[in-house]
Amino acid sequence: MTEKATIKNAILNGLYDRNYQAHQQFTPKLIRNEDGTIWETLRYELMNCKSFTWAVAFITSDILTPLKVILADLARQGIQGTLITSDYLGFNSPQMFAELLKIPNLKVMLTTIPGFHTKGYFFTHDGYSTALIGSANFTRAALLQNHETMLKVTSSQHSTLFSQVATGISHLQNESHPLTEEWIANYAKSWQSPKTSNGSNQSNRKIIPNQMQRAALIELQGLIDRGAHRGLVVSATGTGKTYLGVFAVKENRPQKFLYVVHREQVARKAMQSFQRVIGGSQEDFGLISSQHHDFSPRYLFATVQTLSQKKVLEGLSPQMFDFILVDEAHRAAAPSYQLLMDHFKPKFWLGMTATPDRMDNQDVYGIFDYHIAYEIRLRDALNNDMLVPFHYVGVQDYEANGEVIDETTNLKRLVASERVKYVLRQLEYYGYCGRQPRGLVFCSRQAEARELAKQFTALGHPAIALTNQDSNYQRQEAVKRLENGELEYLITVDLFNEGVDIPSLNQIVMLRNTESRIVFLQQLGRGLRKYPGKDFVTVIDFIGNYKHNYMIPLALNDDSSRDQDQARREVQLPQNIGVSTINFSRVASERILTSLEKTKLDSMAELRRAYHELEQRLGRAPLLIDFLQSGSVSPVVFARNKLLDNYGSFLVKMGEKVKLNRYENQVLTFITKELLSGKRAHELILLSLLKDQDVTKEQLISALEQNNCYVNAAVLRSLTDVLSLRFFDVKAGKQTKKQQYGDQSIIAVNQGIYQLNSQIKDSLKQNSAFQRLFVDVLETGLALSKKYDQRQQFTLYQQYDRKDVCRLLNWPLDVSAPMYGYRVAESECPIFITYHKKSPKQRNAIYDNQLQDGQSLRWYTRSPRHLSSAEVQRLLAGVDEGHQREKLHLFVKRSDAVGKQFYYLGTAKIDPASVREEMLGEKKKAAVGMNLVLEHPLPTTMAKTLIE
The missing domain is CATH 3.30.870.10 (Endonuclease Chain A)
Known part of the structure; x- marks a missing residue:
């Protein structure tokens, strides 16, 4: 056209x-x-x-x-x-x-x-x-x-x-x-601003709980009312964590209260916040630190270093406090904190932290009895206007003579004058909110920090380096100089990851490799506190050829799914969280995608790490439904892993004692590999009914209709084919499937009555491990099925592989292995297209399938085929008369690198005027080409995912 x-x-x-x-x-x-x-x-x-x-x-x-x-x-x-x-x-x-x-x-x-x-x-x-x-x-x-x-x-x-x-x-x-x-x-x-500046009269404003704090207080009080003695609140940096603690203490009215933190500066600031909200006499509030030892006030604010000293603890009664709040509670596993938690016996311990998931595998959740009273994650906080919005910019790091900064780059190149000038040009170009920059720069080495500070200053951007060799006084003085405008930048390594408040920061600069999502979010969070006149913070990340670049989009989008496709979309498509935006330059995006292609997000090491993180949170071995509900690893990742039969076999690898006989393992493998994804809910619904009782055909139909699932004779036959394993009874891979899933039909159908086979029934009654894992797969699969429109066979722009398509078309056999590009059946023909070919030398590269205008796609039959071929005649039946008999389903993926999953683009019609026989490839073999016109024009985001 x-x-x-x-x-x-x-x-x-x-x-x-x-x-x-x-x-x-x-x-x-x-x-x-x-x-x-x-x-x-x-x-x-x-x-x-x-x-x-x-x-x-x-x-x-x-x-x-x-x-x-x-x-x-x-x-x-x-x-x-x-x-x-x-x-x-x-x-x-x-x-x-x-x-x-x-x-x-x-x-x-x-x-x-x-x-x-x-x-x-x-x-x-x-x-x-x-x-x-x-x-x-x-x-x-x-x-x-x-x-x-x-x-x-x-x-x-x-x-x-x-x-x-x-x-x-x-x-x-x-x-x-x-x-x-x-x-x-x-x-x-x-010029005069037509708007009133943010934060006016803040000092006179009465402080009351915001919406999320109110919800957290309700959950926390419910935990206390149920008799719990410990609880943890997870609250993103800058979301009013301290004030949430104040409100909790005010509601509980303890006779004696203790607040514990690791730095005196934080303890002092917290004491001021408590005074402001709780009110009362100044004598009711006291500080316990190296210079202060007054234990008489009702509300005490202590540094852990002082309070954990043996001579101090021995003089204090274990029952002295009835409410103790541990701030920065991710530190609670340290010996000094453990001394306090072993000594004191309050009615309630409240832990508060922004980062409970520690890199050192310390079980913070267990310390607080696995009671997560409430959780305010970064995305929720941004969407609820609790933090200042950010504009993240991922730009390419400096490149000279074709060499890009990476993990092995020596210090001389990191602080080369041309790189420093390049960095400053980017900082100036992308800017900041306010009259001058107040920036925090994270780099990789202490020597680099000191040299960068010198060069920044020499080029007219006053800066100072701060490392762990600087005293607390030096750090405080540097922060004051930044806030009053004497300095533009503080340059450090990891010193300011946590526990330091500089609300006026308007630039966060990342000049180092992202090795940890936790550290990345800590550093991002430094700039998100609200401040009068601060409408946004600019985050500028210099992206080199780093191995772990792929972590950046995962951290920004709070994505723990280990789903490669999802991570790729997060780089390719524009993202925003509320009014915060995530932006990558073209080169930076390419570097991240390169890193992603070299990384196996679903490796056993990654799954093991995610398992232990969730285990710490729950205090028990997590199930698949726990991963789904916590927003952690996508359960489908476990199903696709070729090293695992089912989740039970993964639990065994994690050291759990899961005893399954051979057939139980085969049944779990079947429902995991074939049904867990939820792309068709029908089998899951039937098995969920059958685990409790036999089911009539009428009861099954009623249950399917109640769950908004389409019902007809073909899908009912298909259910029986799949659950009897007849669907897999093909020569290609037949033996493998029998080894994986067993020889027995999962169900039996007698005179319209559906039943589980007796062996599964017995296992559900006698083996609690099997029963738990069987139900877990069904519950998780049904939860996953909600993302698909169960009223029809396929859902637009969701992903399917060839086997999924065979099953959802209600075909009696899995003929995905020999299907390749398409299969002309009696009334429906699925077409699979790989948009970008790896190499023109590939066999299928001669078929130049192009989306010409977002709706019309040129497509070719396999060769040799002629207009007179029986297969082509069936495909073209009725096309000239305007009533095409064959229903064409179009499935497209970007390239072979993305795996076996294709996006469903809907049905298509053949343009009769475009049909012609052509000679393709070096050997000039005949094929029939035609334009397929999509029923649903391709949306912009889908076009970008598949084409660009």
Whole structure:
């Protein structure tokens, strides 16, 4: 289809009749944040345009960081744009204008037209243009959060609309002048912010629990009421952890209270917070430290170093306190804390931490009796406006002569003057919120920190290095100098990972390899505390050729699934958490994907680590359902692991005593490998019923309907084929399946009555381990099935392998092994396409399957095939008459590197005018080519996943 015809069909589809088949990308439509985000659409258009012109009245600095990432990539391609704005109502700040001037490939114009209130975004492509016009200004809230509406229209460059837009832009430019530093300086002299700054009158505001703190207090009190003596609250850094502790103490009104932490500075600050909320006499609050030993006040705040001293502890009664709060409770496994916890016998121990999952395998959860009273994770805190939003930018690290920074790079190259200048250019370009930078830089070595501080300072960016060799006084003085503007940067290794409050930080800079998700989140969290006038924090991560680059998207997205496909999508597709954004430059993205391809996320070592982490949290061996509910490893990862028969065999590897006979192991292997994914819930529902009683056909149908599952004779036959194991009774792999799953039918069907076989029934009654694992797979599978639309065979844009497709098409046998690219059956034909071929020398590389316009895909039969071939005749039956007999299901994956799973793109029709016999490949073998037209046009995100 020509470009002109594609745009014509899209316009007819969007403005005349939705039955016209049209390219999703070109169809006129309304864009709203409720359907994704407006920013995603703007981002996609930017990344695929030849030039752009925006006319936008209001712009805020808090959205410029993600824009700069894209424009930096576009600059390398020689692509430029124009932005027309104004000073209307004084909304646009001088600092925002100054940030725009930093973008070299953006021409900024100021219109003199009175009352300029336009919101239009225009993009030029090859032969066509796209316009977005509506309510959204270029602000973070408008593009990511607010209820805004934009009309997106694509037109030919010969259209009236294009001519009108071009004329309008020309008029605006004629009534505008270029933005200059001189103009900004004059504007700043008289400019006044139209908005009240954040945090005004904070000191007079009464402190009350926020929504998440209220929920945490309810859960905590419930734990206490049930007679628990210990409990742990997990609360992301900056979410008001200390005040949550204050509220908990205030509600419980202890006669004597103790707060324990590892640093006096933190203890003092906590005491002030408690005083402010609880009130009362100042004499009620006391400090226990190296210089203070007054134990008479009701509320005591102590350093663990002082309190754990033998002479101090011996003078204190074990029953002295009835409520003890341990802050930074992930340290509670240390000997000094254990001395206190062995000595004191309060009514309740409350532990509070942001990072309970420790790298040293200390069981923090066990110390608090595995009672997690409440958990506030980073994503939840951001979505609930408890933290300041962040803009994460992953940029490529410095490269010279083709060499990129990696783990082995020597110090000389890390502190080379050209690298330092490169780093400072990036920090200046991506900017910060506020008048000057207040940055915290994490690097890999102490010598590097000291040298970087010298060079930063020499280049006009005052900085100081802080290491564990510096005293507490030196650290406090450095923080004061940063806060009062004497310094711009503190440069350290891991010193400021935790326990230090610098709320005014507006830049976090990562100049080191990410070795640990825990440390990464600790360092990110340093900048997320709210502060008056601080609208966001910029996080700039310099990404070299590091082995563990793959950890970055996992940490940012709180992804513990060990699912390779999910991790890949997190790098490729734009991400946002509320109004926080995650952005990777093109080169940085490629480096992360390279790291990901070299990493086996689901290795036994990774699964073992995840198992022990969850075991610590629960205080027992976790089941598959525990992994799912905790957001840890995806249970499907265990099912796909070739080294494991089932989860029972994994538990044995973990040292658990799980006794299963050979047949029990085979049954668990079957339901795990074949049913756990939940892609069809029918078998899981039937087995869940049968574990308790026999089931009639009518009862089964009723249960399926209650669970919104489609029911017909074919699917009922398929259930019997699968659960009798007849489905696997094919020559290819027959012996293997029999060895894996056993020779017996899982169920029997007699006169419309479904029954479990007697051996499974006996095992469920007699072997508690088998019963527990059997039920676990069924419960987990049913939970996973919720992501699939069970009212139909396949769910759009979910993933399936060839065996899944055979089963879900209700075929009597698993013929996936010999199927390869497609199989023409009686009425339904699945087609499997690998979009990017590894090499042109591959056998299937001659089939150039291309998504030409997001809806039409050129596809070829296998060769040799002719128009007269019986298989082709069945495929084309009814096509010319407009009633295609064969229902085509299209499954596509990006490349063989992503594994066996294909995305389901829906059904497709054959374009009769496109069918022709062609000679393909070096040997010129005949095949029949045709255009397949998707029933559902490909969404932008799916196109990016499969094609780019």
